[in-house]
Structure formats: C-alpha cells, structure tokens
Amino acid sequence: MTSETRETFGRIGIWSGALHASRTDDAGRDAIAEAAAELEELKYGTLWIGGSPSVDDAAAVVAATRTVTVATGILSIWDHSAEEVAARVAEIDASARGRFVLGLGVSHGPMVPQYKKPYSEMVAYLDALDAANPPVDQGRRVLAALGPKMLKLATDRALGAHPYLVTAEHTAEARAALGPDALLAPELSVVLDTDTDRAHTTARNMLARYLQLPNYTDNLLRLGFAESDFDGGGSVRLLDALFALGDAERVKARTQEYLDAGADHVALQILTAEEGGSGLPRAEWRELAEAFGDEL
Template sequence: MTPEKHETFGRIGIWSGALHTSRVDADGKKAIAEAVAEIEALGYGTLWLGGSPTPEDAAAIVDATRTVTVATGILSIWDHTAEEVATRVAAIGSGARDRFVLGLGVSHDALAPQYAKPYSAMVAYLDALDAADPSVGPRHRVLAALGPKMLKLASDRALGAHPYLVSAAHTAEARQALGPDALLAPELSVVLDTDLDRARDTARGMLAMYLRLPNYTSNLLRLGFTEGDFDGGGSARLLDALFALGDTERVKARTREYTDAGADHVALQVVTADEGRTGLPLAEYRELAEAFGDDL
C-alpha cells in the first residue's frame, strides 16, 4: 500500500448496511452517531456505508465523525443523478469533504427498473460528475467493479475499485486488471463463531439474497464455481471462499489472504444471527480491533 492509500483508507475498515440515518427515527440517529464515533475511536481506517445509501446518509456519518474516512459502498447511479450527488457532496464542510469518498455502482437489473447498458451508464455518470460545479473528480471516488471492463474503468476514472462478495482469487485477478497503483479495497464478510456449521448457517442467511443476483453469480462462475455451489444458500466450498468464518485469528488469516493477493484495504462486514436494534455489532467490532491491534 502506498503511503497515500494507507493514510486515506487504513488497512482495515468496517462495512455496514445499517448506517442509513434517513431510515430511522431520532433515537436511531443518535444510536448510529454514537456507534460510528466508537468505531472511529477503535482505530478502523474507513467506514463503508453499504446497502445503497443516500447522499444524506453519507453526510450524516461524516458529520458524526472527525478523522475516519467515510465511503459509500455503494451509491447506485440509478437512484441519484450525478448533479444531485455533486451538490450534496459540495455541502459537506470543506475540511470534512477531504475524508469522504464516493463509492459508485451500477446495482442490479432486479433492483433497478431503469437498469440498461451499465458500463455506458457509468461512463456517462462519471462524465457528469467531472462536469459538475464543483466536480467530484477521480481522487474522490471508487467504483464497485467485478469484471475486467469495470475494473479498467475504475483504474482510469477513479481511485480504484471496491469489489463486493469476492474471493481472494478474484482479488488477485482484480489487482492485475487495475495495475499496481489503483486502490483495491474488497469487502470481506465475517462470522465470528467457532462452531463452523453454525457459522456457515449464519453466512447462508446473508448470502441467499445475493445468489439471486446475476452480476454476482456470473462473477462467481467466472472464478470457477458451479451452479451447484449456489444451491441451498451456498456450498461449503463457496462459503469458505467468500467469508471469514471462525475466531479472530481466522479472520486475520483470511484478511492476509486478500492483502497478499493485492488488496490495499479490506472492508470487514460482520454478519451475526442477531445484529440488534441498530444492526451494528459493536461487541464484534471491539473484539476484532483488539485482535488486529496496530495492523488496523
């Protein structure tokens, strides 16, 4: 990792789909603000807002923190115009704006009725961000890229790529496609449970939805998995490739597999059977922070 990448993103981040302040009441907003302040204090380098956040969600997390990088992981280009996003980013305070990164993705046909020609649509969206006043240029955005064309675009028109639901083998291929200088920040889902059968059941509960989305299954097929690996919520082989299952030492070992394959930063998504009212498993974040120590 170059010094610039390390300073901006850190080695390890937290990815969560529960950071949507626009979807909760005042008590929920307060709980999220307190949670992200603690996550920041634990030493994680980046907070990734998953689950198609809005620009307002991102701005609220920036406002609730002081030093951590805040990134959307990802904002769907079909849900918000480039001009709307640029205006909202410009409204973030000038000092805080430097630690905000706009993660963009084309989402999925099943989730976006207007989905069409995703690569061309992303190119047009980036053009519009460049043309906005003020612009949101390449140094302030990453792309949710899986295949070669989108990875090349991430290298040419953004800081790099934030692939979701990928193996360490995909990370190695993505590094080759991106080249040595672009950011590569994959997501890695984590189940902290030493009962492997139970951990796999928890992982299947999370994975089942994604196995209905062709963008993900097509990528997994390209990596050598088969349709049979998708049955029943995912084969053991598939789960072991996509998740870190076990104790904190196992999570650290799996994270090293991704960094050894070329990742600059790994965004950990902690998956639990019962995530609580806010969906933010703070006990697990604390446990992982203690285990990683200075490696955060």
C-alpha cells in the same frame, strides 16, 4: 497506490448496511452516530456505508466523526442523479475535510426497473460528475467493479475499485487488471462464530439473497464455481471462499489472504445470527479491533 492514499484508507475498515441515518428515527440516528464515533476510536481506517446509501447518509457519519475516512459502499447511480450527488458532495466538503469518498455502482437488473447498458451508464455518470460545478474529483471516487471492463474503468476514471462479495482469488485478478497504482478495497463478510454449522447458517442467510443477482453469480462462475455451488444458499466450498468464519485469529488470517493477494484495504462486514446479519454489532467490532491491534 501512494502512501498518502494507503494512510487515508488504512488497512482495515468496517462495512455496514446499518449506518443509514436516513432509514431510521431519532434514536436510531443517535445510535449510528455513537457507533461511528466508537469505530473511529477503535482505529478502523474507513467506514463504508453499505446497502445503496445516499450522500446524506455519509454526511451524518462524517458529522459524527473527526478523522476517519467515510465512503459510500455503494451509492447506486440509478437512485441519484450525478448533478444531485455532486452538489451534495460539495456541501459536505467543509466538514469532511477530504475524508469523504464517493463509492459508485450500477446495482442489479432485478432491483432496478430502468436497468440498461450498465457500463455505458456508468461512463455517462462519471462524465456528468466531471462536468458538474464543482466536479467530484476522480481521486475521490471508487467503483464497485467486478468484471474486466468495470475494473479498467475504475483505473481510468476513479481512484480504484471496491468489489463486493469476492474471493481472494478475485482480488489477485483484480489487482492484475487494475495495475499497481489503483486502490483495491474489497469487502469481506465475517461471522465470528467457532460453531461451524451455525456460522454456515448465518453466512447462508446473508448469501442467499445475493445469489439471486446475476452480476454476482456470473462473477463467481468466472472464478470457477458451478451452478450447484449456489444451491441451498451456497455450498461449503463457496462459503469458505467468500467469508471469514471462526474466531478472531481466523478472521485475521483470512483478511491477510486478501491483503497478500493485492488488496490495499479490506472492508469487514460483520454478520451475526442474533441480528439476522444486520444491525450494529459493536461487541464484535471491539473484539476484532483488539485482535488486529496495531495492524489496523
């Protein structure tokens, strides 16, 4: 990984499924623009638009900011054709000035009626991006890779990988699979709450829906967890491995575990009990920015 790429992404970013301008009204879009501008001022390196966004969602965040990197985390290849995506990326390039990164993923069988041969479909999608006029350059796309085949593809056909819902141990394995030069930018979910029982409840409220998706559970089983760890929204062992739970210093320590395991960048997703795990948790973003300080 070059120093230029590390500088582009920064060490710490914010992942938020609430940064979807296309899913809200004018007031909601104004709130997103204001929040994005503040995240930039707080010095987070990259803003990841979570929850199957479109390029249009990213364009709205690009328009609201000036210097921060903006990435889709993750655009589903089933929702948008490669030709459509390439054309839209070209349209926002003038305002993005190299700040936009296209994160791509194959989503999940239970969520996509036409789901089939995800690896082959991703290869075909990348081929189409390469063939588009203009193409989406390999150095401006990342893949939501969990398993060995997709991680290898992220090395060969993209800038690197943006794994979601993974442990620090997976990050170490991903780094070994990717090699030293590819970007590795895992997501890490955070609950800023020193009440352990309440923090576990907030985490389980988010995790339960992902435990219905085989791509995630299969990956966790590969990492040594058991089916019993998925009961009731997740065992304490599983929660402690997948989340950063506690105060800001604990979040910093957990983030460092991922960096020490080989991550170039960690995308923090803040979950709050009040928001049901969603929304724009601006107070928590500020608290973490203050805690990380010059480390951002």
